[in-house]
Amino acid sequence: MVNVIGLGYIGLPTALMMASHGVEVIGTDYNKELVDTLNAGKTTFKEDGLDELFQNAVKAGIKFTTEYQNTDVYIVSVPTPYDKFSKKVDACYVVEAVKDVMKVCHKGATVVIESTVSPGTIDKFVRPVIEENGFTIGQDINLVHAPERIIPGNMVYELLHNNRTIGADDKAIGEKIKELYSSFCQGEIVVTDIRTAEMTKVVENTFRAVNIAFANELAKICRHDDMDVYEIIKICNMHPRVNILQPGPGVGGHCISVDPWFLVGDYPSLAKVIDESMKTNDGMPDFVLNRIYEIMKENKITDISKVGLYGLTYKENVDDMRESPTLQMLESMERHLCGDLVKVYDPFITKDIVPNQYHDLDKFINDVELVVLLVGHDEIKQNMDKLKGKVILDTRKICDLDGVYRL
Template identity: 40%
Template sequence: MSFNTISVVGLGYIGLPTAAMFASRKKKVIGVDVSQHAINTINKGEIHIVEPDLDMLVHAAVKEGFLKATFTPEPADAFLIAVPTPFKNNDSKIPEPDLTYIQKASEAIAPVLKKGDLVVLESTSPVGATEQMAEWLATARPDLTFPQKAGEHADINIAHCPERVLPGHVVRELVENDRVIGGMTPKCSNQAVELYKTFVKGECVITNTRTAEMAKLTENSCRDVQIAFANELSVICDKLDINVWELIALANRHPRINILQPGPGVGGHCIAVDPWFIVSKTPNEANLIHTARKVNDAKPSWVIEKVKLAISDYLQDNPDKTAKDVTIACYGLAFKPDIDDLRESPALNITKCISEFHQGAVLAVEPNIANLTGTLENVELADLKVAQENSNIHVVLVDHKEFKASQIHSEYLIDTKGIW
């Protein structure tokens, strides 16, 4: 079929680049979001997130009339849902996924669905979420038929296609990366492939919805386990007085060993979240995945204890000082280098914790963020040079390119990224 109009629901770090990519191929794209700020910004041809090259794509798409943002869904030939899938707020030791945003997005597009439309869930989701979305749509539109009942003869086609891109490289990877397409029927899969081939140069690999959902979770769980090994190794080496960075470099000289680099924890909208979707579904079977999550979630607390020890050491070495006289600089707030994304960021949480227990000044150096309004209280956003010259204790949390190009020598340095 011909996809003349495409609707993208959720204009965040994945939805907006995807919408812009379709629009760059001269498709009419209607972006839907609940944020009036995001809508107004996009309709001015500007972007509300940091992502290289995306600003040029959006500006051109809006200027040429191929992209617009709105609060209310409009009729289209294909609907892509790219909304958040957070955790429920409960006291469970195993976080449970919250599909409320997917449900609301489904109910929002349901009134404008017509026979022949395609609905694709892009949100990273627990196994079974695409089928659940199909049920919500069927409940809202009993006048239409859906694949779970009508199979190949359904009025509406439904598929899952998880995003597989790296923040900071989204524009390029949307085009070049392979895509996993999981349709509820072969017809659904084929239509989804046709849609994505509008701009995807990588291979579109067809499977079923559950396998497509699990594929994304598996990719990120694998990374989480690998990072957990590195993080646990860093804690062990600290106790044994071994330089973990040198150790890993030596071990990686083996042709079949590739240990990742440790850090202050794991953040972002994927690796810190997706493994829990597997654990919550199969808590008795996902033992290694669960353990890796616990190791990585514990690393920020370990870093904070190192900061407290550094404060104690500094005060012992400077008996004329009090805790109020000690300035701590935290280098980096984003969850990974060279982006502004703070989602699930261990660096952000560590900085916040330090500001809550420390009596003195806390400086944050984050080159990708202009202000901290509503993000951190009692923390001053500082220039790199200012922080280096005016701080007593230095805590490296993210290896931004600006930090790598700099250097500092201090007895009171906690470098979780091994750059200084």
């Protein structure tokens, strides 16, 4: 039996996928309301294919509880934020989860850390917890790192098809955990050591963050001299060895906007390019706000309440708002005493999260003069005709109407 600890954006799909492929699974989360929702037969967030996967897992016998289990394998999939001052990983959730596992596990059990952590985190924080509880790693308890590799919006497909990395002290234990993940994973699974597994996951997300920062910096340069950054990137990407990503209003989610800071925090004198890249990405929401000001001035819009922000999530077609550029913008506007005036709408966010939040697209559009497209949800792509006659700032290059403003 496998006890999956943490039933959020990563832990829940992983637990459901294993259960639906013949693995006996019990999912554990400290959040009783979340567990009660799952036991009532409902998923806790929107994701393509998740409801069907959930039903298959329930039929296969998956259980949900707030209690840790005495079992053979534990998969710890809890958040790993970073300290915004030191930039180092905050491993408190992982540490607490492992402490609770130690209270119920038996000798011979394997603890798998799925949470993304910086290189050396398991050595610094996880091993001491296990040893303090009287277990000898490698004899009494086996330790493995199997970093997740999925993204909201495409989780079910990526769980099935993405390649995976298994880091273990003992290669034989690594092969056993590889066999467990092979119950559903059709991609290649590489077995290596724990520190290498830690580093590869952080490097993957850092590579993308640096690439995005390069695109964002190009956008600023091109804006300064009135050049079309999108056309320039399109032409450059025709080169067989060039693949520049698209600029945007900022970077959100719990991977690209967070994980690279781990390297900055641990290697401050070495991770200079990464540090500057993250600062560039973090500065994009304010860059967008400045563009809004310029466009308002050009179009003689003097009332900030006539500005509408489309999109609250950090990416298209999901309900995940973690580190959302729109929320970052609203926080910045709040500091300037106007965050509660601008109008906001997102079809995936049904609860009121911010002031002046709309729940009807037509009413939202009708009540504003300037629409700022911050997220490329399918909904807005399919309703571009409704934006005719409005001033539009498109930060995602999804609108082809005449006169649209870009970054």
